[in-house]
Amino acid sequence: MATGCRLGKGTHVRYFVTALVVALALVAVRPAEAQTPREIRIVALGDSLTAGYQLPPGDAFPVKLQAALRARGHAVSVENAGVSGDTSTGGLERLDWAVGDDVDAVILELGANDALRGIDPGVTRRALDEILTRLKARNIPVLIAGMLAPPNLGPAYGEAFGRIFPELAEKHGTLLYPFFLDGVAATAGLNLADGMHPNAKGVDVIVERIVPRAEELLVRARARPRG
Numbered sequence: 001m002a003t004g005c006r007l008g009k010g011t012h013v014r015y016f017v018t019a020l021v022v023a024l025a026l027v028a029v030r031p032a033e034a035q036t037p038r039e040i041r042i043v044a045l046g047d048s049l050t051a052g053y054q055l056p057p058g059d060a061f062p063v064k065l066q067a068a069l070r071a072r073g074h075a076v077s078v079e080n081a082g083v084s085g086d087t088s089t090g091g092l093e094r095l096d097w098a099v100g101d102d103v104d105a106v107i108l109e110l111g112a113n114d115a116l117r118g119i120d121p122g123v124t125r126r127a128l129d130e131i132l133t134r135l136k137a138r139n140i141p142v143l144i145a146g147m148l149a150p151p152n153l154g155p156a157y158g159e160a161f162g163r164i165f166p167e168l169a170e171k172h173g174t175l176l177y178p179f180f181l182d183g184v185a186a187t188a189g190l191n192l193a194d195g196m197h198p199n200a201k202g203v204d205v206i207v208e209r210i211v212p213r214a215e216e217l218l219v220r221a222r223a224r225p226r227g
Contacts, residue, residue, distance in 0.1 A: 039075040040221045042214075043099050045091055045131075046109030046145075049180060050082025052203070054192055059200040064207045065107075065214060072211070074218055078107075087113045088127035095131055099140065105221040106135055107214070108144045109180050111164070115149040121160040128164065132172040141220035143213055144169050145180035175220070177213045180206065 044050045044062040052060025066078035081098045083090065088110045091098075099106055108131060114124040128144070135142050146165035149158040169176035181198070183205045184190045190202035198206060 037075045037222070039077060040104045040218055041102060042076060042078045042105045042107060042217070042221070043081050043103050044078055044107045044109065045095070045098055046082040046107070047086040047091075047113055048082065048084035048197060049112060050107075050109050051080065051084050052082070053084050053197045055200060055203070059203055061203050061206060064203055065210070068207050068211050069214060069218070072215070074215070076218060079103075082109070085113060086110065087117070087119065088124045088131070089114075092127045092131050095134060099135070103140060104224065105217050106140055106142045107217070108132070108142055109147075111147040111161075112180075115147060115153065115161055118153060118157070121157065121164060124161065125164045125168070128168055129171075132168055132174060136172055139224050141174070141217055141224055142172070143175040143177060143217045145210070146176065146178045147181075148179055148185075175213055175216055177210050180210075182206075182209055 044065070046061075050061050052063075057063065060080055060082070062078040062080040062082070066076060069076045069078070083094070091108075091110045108128070110128065110131075111124055114121075132142060132144070144165055146162075149161040151158065153161075166176060166178065168174070179185075184198050184202040186195070187202070190198055190205060192199050
């Protein structure tokens with residue numbers, strides 16, 4: 001009987017030690033799992049400036065922005081929804097299928113082709129306003145990238161066009177990057193031969209300058225109400 005009691009105690013001890021080890025392992029794992037953020041999916045909705053006109057796929061703006069954000073420790077993917085030649089109206093027409101239900105945030109870069117074609121700024125404003133209205137209704141935060149009109153269209157057109165982006169950003173409470181080509185436009189060595197589209201080095205400049213705003217977008221994306 002005494003021997004049987006000693007064996008029973010030993011078994012209980014082994015069970016206790018095993019349970020303790022398992023419990024400690026779970027405590028160690030769960031905080032790490034809780035600290036792993038969900039990957040945020042951003043769609044860059046734009047024209048050739050987003051698409052990466054005449055550039056290798058790896059040099060396009062969305063690809064390089066994704067790499068820059070990941071290098072800063074963010075769990076994020078940036079999808080390229082740029083279409084060369086697209087206007088703001090064209091972006092509105094493809095909005096619903098370009099920005100699916102699983103998208104967390106949008107970078108909106110449209111308007112350059114509107115200005116190049118001399119489209120009435122009122123038309124551009126209405127299209128961008130409708131895009132922002134629809135995204136806002138879906139609780140999708142937006143970073144809108146502004147654009148400037150070519151000077152040959154005259155000061156009146158340039159002023160009317162330039163007001164579109166800050167005024168819509170204020171109206172809808174979106175983040176604003178005032179000029180997508182800031183530091184790149186008309187800068188030697190940063191554009192393709194056409195003088196309008198950034199080369200790989202130009203894209204690097206854009207990404208470097210827009211990253212702080214993109215990080216603000218990530219903050220909003222993580223805080224957004226989810227249905």
